[in-house]
Amino acid sequence: MPGENEASTADTSNDHIDLSIYRRLVKQFIEMRRYGTALFWAEKVAVLSGQEPRDVYYQAQCMYLLGEFHRAAHTIRHHKLEKNSLPCFNLLLESLYAAKEYNEADAMIQAVEVEMMTTSVINQPVDPGSGCYLESNSVFGGEENSRNELLASIFLVKGKVYEALDNRGTAMDFYVQALHKSIYCFEALEALVQHEMLMAWEEFELMHHLPLAQQSSEADAKFILKLYESRLKKYYELISARNGEEISPIVNPDVLKFIKEFTARVQQTCSSESQMPKVSALKVPLTPSQFVSPAQKVLEDLKAPSFSLQTSLSRASSLIDATHRSIFDASSRRRSRDHETDTLVPLGECLTRVQRSTDLMAAEAEKCFYDCDYKQCVKILNDLLKIDPFHNNALTIQIACLVENGDFNRLFYVAHKLVDRYPDKAISWYAVGCYYDMIGKSDPARRYLSKATALDRLYGPAWLAYGHSFANENEHEQAMAAYFKATQLMRGCHLPLLYIGVECGLTKNLELAEKFFMQAMNIAPLDVYVLHELGLIKYEYEYGGAATIFQCTVDIVKQRAKANNEEISARWEPLFINLGHSLRKIHKYEDALYNFQYALLLKPQSATTYTSIGFIHALLGDLDSAIESFHKSLSLNRDCIVTSTILKSCIEDLMDDTTTIDQICSAALRDVAKKITANSRRVLNSDKFNGMKLKFDEEEEYANSNSDSNMVVEMSFDT
Numbered sequence: 001m002p003g004e005n006e007a008s009t010a011d012t013s014n015d016h017i018d019l020s021i022y023r024r025l026v027k028q029f030i031e032m033r034r035y036g037t038a039l040f041w042a043e044k045v046a047v048l049s050g051q052e053p054r055d056v057y058y059q060a061q062c063m064y065l066l067g068e069f070h071r072a073a074h075t076i077r078h079h080k081l082e083k084n085s086l087p088c089f090n091l092l093l094e095s096l097y098a099a100k101e102y103n104e105a106d107a108m109i110q111a112v113e114v115e116m117m118t119t120s121v122i123n124q125p126v127d128p129g130s131g132c133y134l135e136s137n138s139v140f141g142g143e144e145n146s147r148n149e150l151l152a153s154i155f156l157v158k159g160k161v162y163e164a165l166d167n168r169g170t171a172m173d174f175y176v177q178a179l180h181k182s183i184y185c186f187e188a189l190e191a192l193v194q195h196e197m198l199m200a201w202e203e204f205e206l207m208h209h210l211p212l213a214q215q216s217s218e219a220d221a222k223f224i225l226k227l228y229e230s231r232l233k234k235y236y237e238l239i240s241a242r243n244g245e246e247i248s249p250i251v252n253p254d255v256l257k258f259i260k261e262f263t264a265r266v267q268q269t270c271s272s273e274s275q276m277p278k279v280s281a282l283k284v285p286l287t288p289s290q291f292v293s294p295a296q297k298v299l300e301d302l303k304a305p306s307f308s309l310q311t312s313l314s315r316a317s318s319l320i321d322a323t324h325r326s327i328f329d330a331s332s333r334r335r336s337r338d339h340e341t342d343t344l345v346p347l348g349e350c351l352t353r354v355q356r357s358t359d360l361m362a363a364e365a366e367k368c369f370y371d372c373d374y375k376q377c378v379k380i381l382n383d384l385l386k387i388d389p390f391h392n393n394a395l396t397i398q399i400a401c402l403v404e405n406g407d408f409n410r411l412f413y414v415a416h417k418l419v420d421r422y423p424d425k426a427i428s429w430y431a432v433g434c435y436y437d438m439i440g441k442s443d444p445a446r447r448y449l450s451k452a453t454a455l456d457r458l459y460g461p462a463w464l465a466y467g468h469s470f471a472n473e474n475e476h477e478q479a480m481a482a483y484f485k486a487t488q489l490m491r492g493c494h495l496p497l498l499y500i501g502v503e504c505g506l507t508k509n510l511e512l513a514e515k516f517f518m519q520a521m522n523i524a525p526l527d528v529y530v531l532h533e534l535g536l537i538k539y540e541y542e543y544g545g546a547a548t549i550f551q552c553t554v555d556i557v558k559q560r561a562k563a564n565n566e567e568i569s570a571r572w573e574p575l576f577i578n579l580g581h582s583l584r585k586i587h588k589y590e591d592a593l594y595n596f597q598y599a600l601l602l603k604p605q606s607a608t609t610y611t612s613i614g615f616i617h618a619l620l621g622d623l624d625s626a627i628e629s630f631h632k633s634l635s636l637n638r639d640c641i642v643t644s645t646i647l648k649s650c651i652e653d654l655m656d657d658t659t660t661i662d663q664i665c666s667a668a669l670r671d672v673a674k675k676i677t678a679n680s681r682r683v684l685n686s687d688k689f690n691g692m693k694l695k696f697d698e699e700e701e702y703a704n705s706n707s708d709s710n711m712v713v714e715m716s717f718d719t
Contacts, residue, residue, distance in 0.1 A: 069099035093157040152182035196490035230363040373564040426456035494523040547582035607637035
C-alpha cells in the first residue's frame with residue numbers, strides 16, 4: 001500500500017546506527033580472540049563508514065590475525081592507505097613480512113617516505129579541551145608517545161625485512177633507530193643481542209646512548225637499564241676499562257699486559273699487511289696461491305664491517321631532535337595526571353622483585369654457564385623451568401648444559417618433549433640434532449640440524465652444532481663452511497671464529513688459525529677456550545709465549561673455580577698437561593712436574609700423564625722415579641711405543657752409571673754376607689748332633705739302597 005510504504009520510509013529515516021558501538025564490538029572480539037567474528041563486523045563497519053582509514057585498518061588487522069597475510073596487504077593497498085596512514089603502512093609491512101614477500105616489502109619501504117608522514121602527523125591541531133592531538137589520518141590519535149611507539153614498530157619491521165634479505169648492516173641500523181625512537185621497543189634490542197649483531201663494546205655504547213632521560217623518568221630509566229643490561233653478553237671483560245683492584249679477582253695484571261701487547265703486535269702486523277699494494281693494482285695475473293680463500297674473505301670482512309654504530313647513533317639522534325618538543329610535552333602531561341597510589345611501587349622493591357622474573361633468571365643462568373659454573377646454572381634452570389617450562393632462552397642454555405655434562409638421557413627427554421609440542425620451532429630439532437651428535441651418530445644429527453636451520457636460518461646455535469657434526473668426523477671443509485655461515489649470522493659472537501681457528505690449526509694453517517683466534521679474543525679477551533687454543537698454536541713455534549698463555553688460562557680457571565666454591569673440573573686436565581709440556585720446553589722442570597702432578601689429580605688413571613711425569617724425572621736425573629712412572633704408564637697402556645722406548649733408554653742409562661753398579665755390587669755383597677752368616681750359624685748348631693744317629697736316618701739309608709735312580713714315576717690324573 002502506498003501509505004504503508006511512506007510510513008515505513010519515515011520510520012527508517014528517523015532510525016540511526018551507532019558505528020562506535022560496532023567499533024567497540026570489533027575491538028572486544030579481537031581481545032577475546034574471536035577473529036572471524038571480528039572480521040565480519042569490521043568489514044561491515046568499513047562499508048558503512050565509507051572506508052574510513054581506521055575501519056579499513058581494523059578490517060585488515062583481523063585478516064592478519066587470521067593468518068591471511070596476502071589478503072590484508074591487498075586490502076590496505078586497494079584503498080591506497082599505505083602512504084597516508086602510519087598504522088596502515090606498519091600493518092602492510094607486517095603482512096608482507098609474514099607472507100615472506102621480502103622484495104615487495106623492500107620496494108614499499110623505498111617508495112614510502114616515513115619521515116614525511118611523521119611530520120604530517122606531529123603537526124596536527126590540538127584539542128583545546130583535552131590538550132591532545134586530534135585524530136585525523138592516524139588510528140592512534142592522541143599522545144605523542146603512541147606515535148613514537150608506532151614509528152618504532154615501523155623501523156623494527158624494516159629491520160626484520162632487511163635481515164631476511166641478508167642485508168644485516170641496514171637491518172642493524174633500523175633496529176638502532178627503533179630502539180632510539182622508543183626505549184620500550186624490546187624486540188629491537190632482542191634482535192640486536194639475540195642474533196649477535198653487535199660486538200660487546202658496541203652493546204655497552206648503545207646502552208650508554210639510549211635516550212632514557214628524554215623518554216622516561218629517572219626511576220624508570222634505572223629500571224629499564226637494569227633489564228636491558230641483563231640481556232647483554234655475559235662473557236666479555238673490558239680490559240682497558242679495568243683498574244688493578246677490579247682485575248685482581250679475575251686474573252693477574254701481568255697476564256693482561258701480555259694479552260694487550262700480543263694483541264697490539266698482531267694488529268700492527270695486520271695494518272702493515274693492509275698497506276701493501278694489492279694484486280689488482282699491480283696488473284699482475286693471479287696465481288693459484290693468490291686467490292682469496294673463504295677464510296681470508298671472512299677476515300677481510302671483519303676488518304671492513306658493513307655497519308657503523310656511530311653512524312646509526314647519529315642518525316637516530318637527529319630523529320630524536322626532530323620530535324624533542326612533542327616528547328617532553330607528552331611526558332609533562334603524564335606527570336600532571338593524578339597517579340593512583342596502588343600502582344606506585346618503590347624502585348628498590350621493584351629491583352628486588354624483578355630478580356624473580358624468568359628473563360632475569362635465564363640471564364643469570366647464562367652468566368653461570370659462561371663462567372663454567374654448571375652446577376649453579378642447572379640449579380637456576382630447574383627453578384626457572386618449573387615456572388615456564390618452554391622459556392626459549394632457558395631451553396637453549398639447558399641443552400648446552402646437558403651436552404656439556406654428558407647427560408644424553410635427559411637431553412633425549414627434553415628433545416622429544418619439544419618436538420611433540422613445538423614441531424615448527426628450530427630449537428626442537430636443534431635439541432634432537434644435539435642428542436644424536438652426542439651419542440656419535442653424525443648422519444641423523446646433520447639431518448635434524450639441517451632441518452633446524454631450514455626452519456630458522458638465523459638460529460646461530462644450530463649452525464654451530466651443524467659444523468660440529470662435520471668436525472667430529474674430520475671433515476674440515478664442510479665444518480668450516482658451516483662456521484663461516486655462523487660468522488655471518490653471529491657478528492658479535494666469538495664462537496664461530498674460535499671454531500674456524502681450530503679447524504685451521506688441524507689443517508696446519510697456523511698463521512690463519514692465529515688470526516682467527518685473535519679476532520675471537522677481540523670479542524672475548526678472557527675466554528678460557530680461546531686462550532687455550534691460542535696457546536696450542538703458539539706452542540708450535542714459541543714455547544715461552546705458549547707457557548704464558550697457558551698459565552693465564554690456568555689462573556682464570558682456578559679463580560673461577562674458587563669464586564664458584566667448587567673443585568676444578570676434570571675437563572681441564574689437558575690444559576695442565578699442555579702447560580707442563582710448555583714449561584718443559586723452556587727447561588722449567590720443577591714447575592712442569594707440578595702441573596703434571598696436578599693433572600694426575602684431575603684424572604688419576606692417565607697413561608700419558610704418567611709418561612710425562614717419568615720424562616720430567618728422567619730430565620731431572622731421578623731415573624728410579626722415572627722408571628717407576630713409566631712402569632705405571634705401561635700398566636695402563638702397554639702398547640705405548642714412546643713410553644717403552646724412553647723406559648729402555650732410562651734402564652740403559654741407569655746400568656751405565658758407575659754409581660749404580662757400585663750400589664748393585666754393594667747390595668749383592670751384603671746379601672752374600674748375610675747368607676754366609678746364616679749358614680755358619682746353622683753349621684754350629686748342627687755339630688752337636690753329628691754323633692747321634694736317629695731312627696728315621698736308618699730308614700732313609702735303607703730306602704736309598706733299595707731304590708733305582710733311573711726309575712720313572714708315572715702320575716695318574718684319573719679321578
